[in-house]
Amino acid sequence: MVSRSAPHDSRRPLGRTGSSAQIRPISNTSDADSWHVSAFLLRREPVEHAEALAKIRQLRARILFDNGRRPDFRESDGGYADDEELDYDAWHFLVGTESGGPVLGYVRLCTPVTGHLFHARTYLGEDEYGNMLADKGFDPAETFEHSRLVVEHRSRKLGLGIFLNALAIGAARHLGAGAIVGTSGTKDGQDRFHERFGFRRIEGTRRYVDNYTEDVVVMAQRTADGADEYEGLVSRLADRFPTFVSTDTPMLDRSRVAARPGPVLAIPADNADRDTWQPVLFVPADPDSRAELADLVNSGQVHSVHDTVRSQLAGLIRSREPGRNFTAEQLSAGIVEQLGGVDISDYGTWAWYPWSGKLVHILPRREFRLMRTDRNREKITRSDQRRLLDRRIGIVGLSVGTSAALTLTLEGVGGAYRLADFDEFELSNLNRLRAGVAAVGVNKAIITARQMFEIDPYLDIEIFTAGLTDGNLAEFFDGGSGPVDLLVEECDTAYVKLAAREQARARRLPVVMDCNDRGMLDIERFDLEPDRPLLHGRLGDLGSADIRDATEAQEIELILTMVDIANASSAITESLGRIGHTLSSWPQLASGVTLGGALVTDAARRILLDQRCGSGRYYIDLDEQLAPTRNTAPI
Numbered sequence: 056m057v058s059r060s061a062p063h064d065s066r067r068p069l070g071r072t073g074s075s076a077q078i079r080p081i082s083n084t085s086d087a088d089s090w091h092v093s094a095f096l097l098r099r100e101p102v103e104h105a106e107a108l109a110k111i112r113q114l115r116a117r118i119l120f121d122n123g124r125r126p127d128f129r130e131s132d133g134g135y136a137d138d139e140e141l142d143y144d145a146w147h148f149l150v151g152t153e154s155g156g157p158v159l160g161y162v163r164l165c166t167p168v169t170g171h172l173f174h175a176r177t178y179l180g181e182d183e184y185g186n187m188l189a190d191k192g193f194d195p196a197e198t199f200e201h202s203r204l205v206v207e208h209r210s211r212k213l214g215l216g217i218f219l220n221a222l223a224i225g226a227a228r229h230l231g232a233g234a235i236v237g238t239s240g241t242k243d244g245q246d247r248f249h250e251r252f253g254f255r256r257i258e259g260t261r262r263y264v265d266n267y268t269e270d271v272v273v274m275a276q277r278t279a280d281g282a283d284e285y286e287g288l289v290s291r292l293a294d295r296f297p298t299f300v301s302t303d304t305p306m307l308d309r310s311r312v313a314a315r316p317g318p319v320l321a322i323p324a325d326n327a328d329r330d331t332w333q334p335v336l337f338v339p340a341d342p343d344s345r346a347e348l349a350d351l352v353n354s355g356q357v358h359s360v361h362d363t364v365r366s367q368l369a370g371l372i373r374s375r376e377p378g379r380n381f382t383a384e385q386l387s388a389g390i391v392e393q394l395g396g397v398d399i400s401d402y403g404t405w406a407w408y409p410w411s412g413k414l415v416h417i418l419p420r421r422e423f424r425l426m427r428t429d430r431n432r433e434k435i436t437r438s439d440q441r442r443l444l445d446r447r448i449g450i451v452g453l454s455v456g457t458s459a460a461l462t463l464t465l466e467g468v469g470g471a472y473r474l475a476d477f478d479e480f481e482l483s484n485l486n487r488l489r490a491g492v493a494a495v496g497v498n499k500a501i502i503t504a505r506q507m508f509e510i511d512p513y514l515d516i517e518i519f520t521a522g523l524t525d526g527n528l529a530e531f532f533d534g535g536s537g538p539v540d541l542l543v544e545e546c547d548t549a550y551v552k553l554a555a556r557e558q559a560r561a562r563r564l565p566v567v568m569d570c571n572d573r574g575m576l577d578i579e580r581f582d583l584e585p586d587r588p589l590l591h592g593r594l595g596d597l598g599s600a601d602i603r604d605a606t607e608a609q610e611i612e613l614i615l616t617m618v619d620i621a622n623a624s625s626a627i628t629e630s631l632g633r634i635g636h637t638l639s640s641w642p643q644l645a646s647g648v649t650l651g652g653a654l655v656t657d658a659a660r661r662i663l664l665d666q667r668c669g670s671g672r673y674y675i676d677l678d679e680q681l682a683p684t685r686n687t688a689p690i
Contacts, residue, residue, distance in 0.1 A: 089356050089409075090218060091156070092299040093149045094226065097142060111147060112137045114161060118205040127266035141202070144168045146230075148222055148299075150215065152354045159210040162219040164226055165200040173200040175236045175273050179260060187236075187257055191275060197233030209350050214331070214409070220252055221285050222299075225292030228278055235276045242269035249274050253283040284520070288330050295326075329497045331409045332504040334512045339401040348405055351414075358412025364403055367418050367426065368393055374429050406512040410505060420513045427511065428467045435467070439664050444470035446663050447515075449531060449539040451475045451523050451555055452546030453499040454643070455571050457488055457506075458652030459543050464507045464514065468660045471515035472507070473531055473539060474500040476546075477522030487645040523551050532558050541663060542566045543655055547641075549613035554599035556581075556589045567658050569651030571643055573624050574675030576654045580662070584670060590617050591672070624678070650675070 097108065116135030119125055129135060146164040151157055165173060176184040188195060201223045206216045227235050239246045239254070246256060253276045260273040276282070282289040337348040351357060372389040373381060381389070394402055403418045417423050428440050435443070448469040450456045453476040463469050476499040480490060484499075494502050500518040507514055517534060519527055523546070532539050542559045544552060544566055559566050560581040568577040581587055589598075593616055602613060620628065630642055654675060661668035679685070 089152075089354075090150045090215070091152060091154050092222065094146060094296070094299040096144070096146050098144065108142060111149075111161065112139075112142070114158060115203050115205050118207065125266060125268055137203075141165050141169055141172050141174070141200075146223075146226060148219065148226070150219060150222075152356075158207075160204075160206040160215045160219050162204040162223045163202050164223045164230075165202060166230070167196050167198060170195055170198060170200075173236065174202055174238050175200060178238050178264075178271070179273060187260075187273070187275075191234065191277070193234040193236075193275070193277075197231060199227040199230070199232040199235050201227065201235050201237045209347070213335075213351070213354070213356075216248075217285065217288075220249070221282070221288045222292050224252060224276070224282055225289045225294075226296050226299075228289065228293040229296040232278050234278060237274055238271050239274050240269050240271055246272055246274060251284045252276065252289070253281055253286070285330070291325065327493065327496070328410045330501065332501040332508070332518060333516075334508050335407045335409065336512060337405040337407070338403075339405065340397065345401070351407060356409070356412060357407065357414045360414045360416075362400075362416040364416045364418065365390065365399060367423075368399075368402075371418065371422055371426050374426060404512070408505075408509065415512075417512065423513060424467070424511075431467060435660070440467055443468050443660065443663055446540040447471035447473070447537055448541050448543060448659065449473045449475070450503075450543040450545065451531075451551065452544065453478075453503050454484070454488060454545065455569050455648050455651045455655075456543060456545035457499065457503045458648045459545065459569070459655040460503050460652075461489065461506055461510070462652040462656040463543075463659060464510045466656055466660065468656055468663065469541075470513075471537065473517045473519065473534065474503055475519035475523045475527075475531060476500045476503075477520065487643050487648040522546075523555060525554075528554065528558055532562060532564075538562070539564060541659055543659065544568045545651075547614065549605060549610050549617065550599055550602050552617060553589060553594070553597070553602065557599055560585065560587070560589065565662050567655050567662070569655050570618050571647045571651050572618070572627050573622070574647070574650055574654065574677060575618070575622075576651075576658060576673045576675065578658055578662075578668060578670050578673070580668075580670040582662075587670060591670070593617055593619065619672075622674075624676075646677075650677070 113135050116129075116137035119137060120129050120135055142163070144166060146166065148162050148164070149158045150160045152159065170176070173184075175187075179187065187193075188198065201220075204216065204219055204223070206219065224235060235254075237249075237254070239249050241261065250256075254274040255276070257273040257275060261270050263269070264271045335351070337344045337351070339345040339348060368390045369386050372386060372393065373379075390399075400416075403416065403422075404420070406415045406417055407413070408415070418426065424440075424444065428435070431440060444467060446469050448463060448471070450460050450472065453460070453474060456474075456476070460472065460474065463472075478499050480488070480494045480497050480499055480502055482492070482495055484490070485492070488499075488502075489506070490502055498518075498520045500520050504516045504518050507516060515536065517536065519531060521527065523531060539562075542555060542564055544555050545568060546552060546555075556566055556579065559579075563582045563585050565582045566577075566579040569575065570577065577590075579587060579589075579591070594613070602609070605613060615631075620631075626642055630638055634640060658668055660666075
């Protein structure tokens with residue numbers, strides 16, 4: 056399983072970065088139609104297929120050679136060789152952008168038929184390998200091996216490595232694998248890459264391997280345990296595996312492909328992109344980035360191009376002298392001056408949104424931010440806007456939290472975010488959350504991040520699709536890219552509400568929460584009051600450890616105490632006895648969620664700019680505000 060596919064796909068910048076733009080790679084690609092896949096089971100006979108096998112081996116060896124990093128894959132005559140018996144009775148996957156086009160990536164899936172030749176068995180030795188299978192409870196007849204994942208350099212920034220990895224795992228699952236094993240390099244983080252797919256290191260197996268010139272470790276995944284971060288992608292590719300199997304090659308043995316009944320109607324398989332959430336940013340002024348942009352345009356993955364940068368430049372020039380009436384000639388001259396000799400197509404940044412296939416041309420980061428927040432003045436000054444964009448905001452719970460995240464983004468309150476929610480978008484969420492029917496089944500953190508990036512592709516966003524857990528609390532608050540400056544807490548789990556506040560108080564972070572009922576806004580200024588009791592003392596001395604194992608009834612009671620049910624609206628109090636009977640959950644409206652996003656944003660802006668905004672609970676109840684006695688019109 057040692058792979059050369061840019062294992063840091065979701066974290067490492069794509070190409071070089073300039074001061075004006077951060078190039079972001081795709082972290083997860085689930086649209087199988089973006090790639091042309093050819094899958095086949097290779098038998099030793101007939102011998103005329105030796106030429107095809109030789110080409111596969113040369114492709115692998117050339118990429119594994121890696122410009123001399125692994126010299127054992129280079130032959131004395133200058134060619135490349137990666138000859139292995141494991142190639143026979145194994146599944147081979149070749150991926151490119153079009154049928155008959157160049158192969159851009161490859162991965163091999165070895166079946167139990169060749170289990171006696173597995174890399175992991177050779178690497179560990181017969182006894183240690185057998186002990187590993189027994190210790191893990193793996194049946195040798197259901198154990199597959201995933202290996203030789205390689206990606207051409209020019210395609211390593213488009214998520215192909217992730218796609219290939221998921222493809223092999225999905226194929227193994229479709230073919231009946233109970234477990235998958237493999238060896239993984241550690242020098243470039245390949246082992247961490249595979250961990251994101253549910254593979255775990257086998258303790259005591261790490262050692263240096265000469266032909267890879269790095270430490271290698273054995274990793275294993277139990278199929279029943281799932282594929283962690285990429286479970287959705289793997290599951291969809293497992294279902295689609297038969298559609299990838301080549302029908303025009305004698306190398307195919309369809310006896311290993313399970314027959315699956317098709318639908319009565321010829322409806323295409325579900326290939327919606329539910330996983331990708333980061334745009335890819337290209338700065339054409341950088342030669343490497345320009346070449347990568349050209350590769351993308353030629354790949355067929357761009358569905359539409361939106362180039363309005365000339366009008367953006369015109370708006371930038373007008374904003375600098377708002378009292379001046381520019382003629383067309385003066386605007387053109389100003390644009391030429393702003394370009395500074397750079398061709399307009401190479402100016403600024405091209406942002407590609409993989410989930411929609413849109414490629415958008417925008418101004419460089421500083422000019423983009425200047426124009427995007429220009430209408431905020433003077434409610435927010437230029438200097439205050441810069442201060443706000445330097446702050447990082449954590450948001451837990453993405454129902455009301457999504458409204459808050461989008462409003463914060465629109466207003467420029469925060470330039471970096473961490474979003475946490477384990478839940479997937481459901482059809483019933485469309486009564487209050489801004490999304491479309493195509494978002495059903497997509498994780499809420501992914502939906503929110505996509506919408507935020509479509510407003511400002513220069514944002515720094517990290518997502519936690521498992522929600523906030525004991526295992527990721529520290530990373531959420533103190534991640535490597537910088538600590539959180541303010542927490543927006545909007546989840547509906549009592550334990551997480553308390554645990555998050557404990558972490559915030561320990562770090563002296565302010566916490567803001569909207570309860571989506573009567574416009575109730577809750578503020579806890581732990582930054583100013585580090586000894587302040589959690590939730591204004593409503594739970595007494597209870598901590599998260601005390602309620603970790605709360606029953607469902609206790610959970611409801613805790614939540615009601617936290618939000619102060621005595622001051623709730625009549626609609627909420629009257630619904631309590633009906634939840635789980637005639638109501639599926641707490642009643643919520645889009646107007647209330649939208650108001651909550653506005654209240655959270657306003658409070659966050661005041662806090663981050665050191666303006667007056669103290670701890671407490673505040674009600675902006677529209678039933679009261681719209682009462683006849685509040686009418687100020689003279690007639």
